[in-house]
Amino acid sequence: MVLSKAASESDVSVHSTFASRYVRTSLPRFKMSENSIPKEAAYQIINDELMLDGNxxxxxxxxxxxxxxxxxxxxxxxxxxxxxxxxxxxxxxxxxxxxxxxxxxxxxxxxxxxxxxxxxxxxxxxxxxxxxxxxxxxxxxxxxxxxxxxxxxxxxxxxxxxxxxxxxxxxxxxxxxxxxxxxxxxxxxxxxxxxxxxxxxxxxxxxxxxxxxxxxxxxxxxxxxxxxxxxxxxxxxxxxxxxxxxxxxxxxxxxxxxxxxxxxxxxxxxxxxxxxxxxxxxxxxxxxxxxxxxxxxxxxxxxxxxxxxxxxxxxxxxxxxxxxxxxxxxxxxxxxxxxxxxxxxxxxxxxxxxxxxxxxxxxxxxxxxxxxxxxxxxxxxxxxxxxxxxxxxxxxxxxxxxxxxxxxxxxxxxxxxxxxxxxxxxxxxxxxxxxxxxxxxxxxxxLPAKITAKLAINGEEADKNVTLVTKKSDLETQREITTVWRKFVMEKKKMNGVC
Missing domain, CATH: 3.40.640.10 (Type I PLP-dependent aspartate aminotransferase-like (Major domain))
Structure with a gap:
């Protein structure tokens, strides 16, 4: 049986809805894939990832x-x-x-x-x-x-x-x-x-x-x-x-x-x-x-x-x-x-x-x-x-x-x-x-001051001096500060039964 062009495109559209076999197949991130994918799938993949951008x-x-x-x-x-x-x-x-x-x-x-x-x-x-x-x-x-x-x-x-x-x-x-x-x-x-x-x-x-x-x-x-x-x-x-x-x-x-x-x-x-x-x-x-x-x-x-x-x-x-x-x-x-x-x-x-x-x-x-x-x-x-x-x-x-x-x-x-x-x-x-x-x-x-914070790790109290230099323009320093701070906040939430 030979399908018309319209019918073929319709079938592709049906099979390329959200969570279809096309979306479940991982695509290479840094090089072009060997095969094409349906336009609906390409749109959905990109649209979903863009949701992680800020408003x-x-x-x-x-x-x-x-x-x-x-x-x-x-x-x-x-x-x-x-x-x-x-x-x-x-x-x-x-x-x-x-x-x-x-x-x-x-x-x-x-x-x-x-x-x-x-x-x-x-x-x-x-x-x-x-x-x-x-x-x-x-x-x-x-x-x-x-x-x-x-x-x-x-x-x-x-x-x-x-x-x-x-x-x-x-x-x-x-x-x-x-x-x-x-x-x-x-x-x-x-x-x-x-x-x-x-x-x-x-x-x-x-x-x-x-x-x-x-x-x-x-x-x-x-x-x-x-x-x-x-x-x-x-x-x-x-x-x-x-x-x-x-x-x-x-x-x-x-x-x-x-x-x-x-x-x-x-x-x-x-x-x-x-x-x-x-x-x-x-x-x-x-x-x-x-x-x-x-x-x-x-x-x-x-x-x-x-x-x-x-x-x-x-x-x-x-x-x-x-x-x-x-x-x-x-x-x-x-x-x-x-x-x-x-x-x-x-x-x-x-x-x-x-x-x-x-x-x-x-x-x-x-x-x-x-x-x-x-x-x-x-x-x-x-x-x-x-x-x-x-x-x-x-x-x-x-x-x-x-x-x-x-x-x-x-x-x-x-x-x-x-x-x-x-x-x-x-x-x-x-x-x-x-x-x-x-x-x-x-x-x-x-919250405790940023200079010295008591962290609870694996349910055991441990005193750790967390020295955070707050007035540095160096990007890596600021990233380190943010990482330490977030870790401290998460540990405090665990202590309080928040997560």
Missing amino acids: PRLNLASFVTTWMEPECDKLIMASVNKNYVDMDEYPVTTELQNRCVNMIAHLFNAPLGESEAAVGVGTVGSSEAIMLAGLAFKRKWQNRRKAEGKPWDKPNIVTGANVQVCWEKFARYFEVELKEVKLREDYFVMDPAKAVEMVDENTICVAAILGSTLNGEFEDVKLLNDLLVEKNKETGWDTPIHVDAASGGFIAPFLNPELEWDFRLPLVKSINVSGHKYGLVYAGIGWVIWRSKEDLPEELIFHINYLGADQPTFTLNFSKGSSQVIAQYYQLIRLGFEGYRNIMENCRENMLVLKDGLEKTGRFNIVSKDDGVPLVAFSLKDNRRHDEFEVSDMLRRFGWIVPAYTMPPDAQHVTVLRVVIREDFSRTLAERLVCDIKKVLHELDT
């Missing part, structure tokens, strides 16, 4: 957008098979990208004429955007030094020690010395005066952060600009500023419109922003905008024609999806200025709810600012018995992912917990988190 909505460590409207989800899926680099084949997508660039440039007060187009590009994220901006600064500096007959092989860039790791990557990958302004207690961002002191004739730019990853604080770009203007006059240099607005670029224009940090300042030559953070798009989109065409050296732009037409390109990668570009355009026209302002105001209000709840416990110092990125960074007032890493670890039992980390030099003795408030973090969730933190504190108060 993105409860990942309070991330600045990245974890929710979008269903209409935008549909647009993303409809364009997921478009390669953005094929500009000639997908001219409408290219047009939408150009509209986004111009909208963002105007949001950042770029000095554009009536019909003048903005200079910028969409990137995979702010990391690529920063690489491109840094390359533009390096090439401009090298060209100027060559024209002056001066050495051009030792460029440097001045930043604060609080910069994101992508700046370290740029410096290492593209052979630029990274000169960092150290932090200090109660001042966790770059000091503009100290930054300007570190500037020399080899400095390609000073990078300011609008929204520090560590505590959300906006650096004083206006003061940096004014101090640098004076130094440039004294020295004859022309040291510019780049603003890393990955987090704050879609916040300040709506909540702090009077704050001068953008192209209103003459030395700000380029700005990057993450569309996938407070631009409210899923991960995979960033933007870099230049003040003018003169600030982006023409020799960095490549022209290709093997995709159908002459296409200028300035990116580190080639192929990338169109979905996130389209999603960014959706958010810009869907929300408008009013919508973005309402969302950012709501985020800040929920941040204040969380901050107030933490302060009322009387157990925490708040190290974040109210007028920066809507997040709460906080540390224990007394961490001699139990520390922030233990609080972070125990919160995972409730599903919360709250990072604990040490500050960079010279404030590495300060340990901090951080909660990022995104659009989908409601007031109800803020209040729930405070309740769960109180439960964790209460449980920690009932």
